[in-house]
Amino acid sequence: MQEKILIIDFGSQYTQLIARRVRELSVYCEIHPFNHLPAIDASVRGVILSGSPFSVRDAGAPRIDLSAIKGRLPLLGVCYGAQYLAQHFGGEVTPAPSREYGRAMLTVVEPDDRLMEGLPRTTQVWMSHGDTITRVPDGYRIVASTAEVHVAAYRIEGEPTWAIQFHPEVYHSTDGVQLLRNFVVGICSCAQSWTSESFVETTVRELREKIGDDKVVLGLSGGVDSTVAAVLLHRAIGENLHCIFVDSGLLRKNEFESVLDSYKGMGLNVKGVKAGDKFLGDLAGVTDPEAKRKIIGRDFVEVFNAEAQQLADVKWLAQGTIYPDVVESASVNGPAAKIKSHHNVGGLPEHMHLKVVEPLRLLFKDEVRRVGRSLGIGEELIGRHPFPGPGLAIRILGEITPERVEILQNVDKIYIDALREHGLYDQVWQAGVILLPVKSVGVMGDERTYESCVALRAVASTDGMTADWVHLPYEFLARVSNDIINKVRGVNRVVYDISSKPPATIEWE
Structure with a gap:
């Protein structure tokens, strides 16, 4: 039977990222919505409660019966999960005096705590919450704090339950992987056999x-x-x-x-x-x-x-x-x-x-x-970049004609070949060209032109859920632009897309 960590999803944008971090520890995990839980059998070695866009104080906030889990299996509440375990069992959660989003410095209060093992006394973490835990129930012991959040991490005495107000799964939490390793490998005793x-x-x-x-x-x-x-x-x-x-x-x-x-x-x-x-x-x-x-x-x-x-x-x-x-x-x-x-x-x-x-x-x-x-x-x-299922159709904005397809194919080949030639292809998660439905005035030789514009796109990502535009060298972009305009009839202008996801998507359509 494949051992696993069960991740209970309350709707957080980071839930899949938690799963990715657990998988990177060579431990199998599954994500399940809080309202569609699987059977808790012997294969489940531990449970993680995710964050959520909801407040635990909302009338329609997600609620879950933890009777088969809490106190019986190792349990880690993250953000909303931490607030839920505090409020639902006798503590208090209130709106934070000022919402905390972004980097914060965490101070480990109990360095001998099993969840905190190997973490420096002070470490950077990533916060993303509008509520704060103002009172914990009896038997809850605070193990880490920040300057703004007194209850940044706690454990419940007498049972294998921990909770943290921050997000260890994001890169900005510098020791987040160590914390997750402490829980998954140390506390849950997973064998790291998922390869x-x-x-x-x-x-x-x-x-x-x-x-x-x-x-x-x-x-x-x-x-x-x-x-x-x-x-x-x-x-x-x-x-x-x-x-x-x-x-x-x-x-x-x-x-x-x-x-x-x-x-x-x-x-x-x-x-x-x-x-x-x-x-x-x-x-x-x-x-x-x-x-x-x-x-x-x-x-x-x-x-x-x-x-x-x-x-x-x-x-x-x-x-x-x-x-x-x-x-x-x-x-x-x-x-x-x-x-x-x-x-x-x-x-x-x-x-x-x-x-x-x-x-x-x-x-x-x-x-x-x-x-x-x-x-x-x-x-x-x-090593191939992802390519949209509809192909170049959604990179041709406006009407699709054989002539416009040929133009985009030729431009795309120059761009992708150049990325490979300059050793940049493997540094980019996805690259492509968009043929825009606009024309602009240009001059070639002594002649005025009125031809199409293309946009180059290159993003860095891990799984496409979020993506940052890649800072390609100016010299590279200059050469590619020159090659495209000189070699592809019908194009006289090249631009570079510097939008990240979110708010933009990777593809334009």
Whole structure:
């Protein structure tokens, strides 16, 4: 039985980050909404209560029955979790005199406390709260404070329960990983056996048992997730896996051929399908981003379904779903507010009447890459930047035409090739070019021009949930801009996007 830490989600923006930090300690964990708890069995070694956008004083604040957990299993309350454990069991939480957001200096009051072991007497932490704990119940012992927050960390005497007002999971908490290690490895006694190698071994065995001799169809995109899913399945069921790679006409320049070449040496059974005329024809005249996504999703389903139906006796549809997709679809208040339609292939199971298998549904993006390396997949695929499912369609603002697609493909190739040539590609999480629906005046030689503008985008991130724009060298940007304007007809202006996420998204549509 796989030991695990259970993370109870009260809706915090940081909940997935807590899970990532626990996973980085080679300990398996799962996130569950507070109102949909799983059975607490022998596999659960400890529980973490997340933060929340709510105040514990709100009438509609999340509440949870902890009778099967508190006092029986190691328990760590974080932010809202700390306030909940204080107020619900006899303490008091009130609005803070001044809300505390950002860095604070934590003073460890009890350095011998098990949660505080190895932390310096004074350490930087990250605060994000509007309430404060003004009184703790009897038996609660304060173990750390800040200048503004007296009850910054406490434990309950006589039981393995701790709570902290700050966020150890964010990078700004300089000793946060040590604190989480103290809880997960020290207090919960987890064995740190969750590794990419153990995941591969366990998953291949489970896939063989689950699928048996059935046939499976998988839509390859050339991206990291679908590639790793395909290799895992191929290792488990061999030639019974059938992969379909659809060219929508919206891929990067020469990508269809290069990706198929990459798969040749991997032993995968892949069929490439060129369907660009259908996609571009159906997108003609469409400018609304959501409409573009829906058309592309529908067309992909139709093309994929037509190809899959040519295969006899297929029983399973494989998808490259990863853990953030799973968590967000089961969030505290249902699916998160929709910013844009997700590019994953919705509707295929209903259309095709197939059972679904998702071998990566437990993994974050960086874990998928580590698993891919354990499987021996080459860096040219594992190290690829994420690429949007709708392809270049959502990087062409306004109408999509074959001519505009060709312009963007040519500009994008110059940019991506330059990042590789200058050793910058692996320093960037995702890069791309946006073709803007505006033209500007320029001059080339002695002639006035009135041509398109493109925006270069490069962000640094871990999983795409947040992202910072990358400070690319000015000399690099100058050279790329010059190459684009000189070599791509139809472009006379290049700009660089310096927006971070939030408030901007990584893609423009």
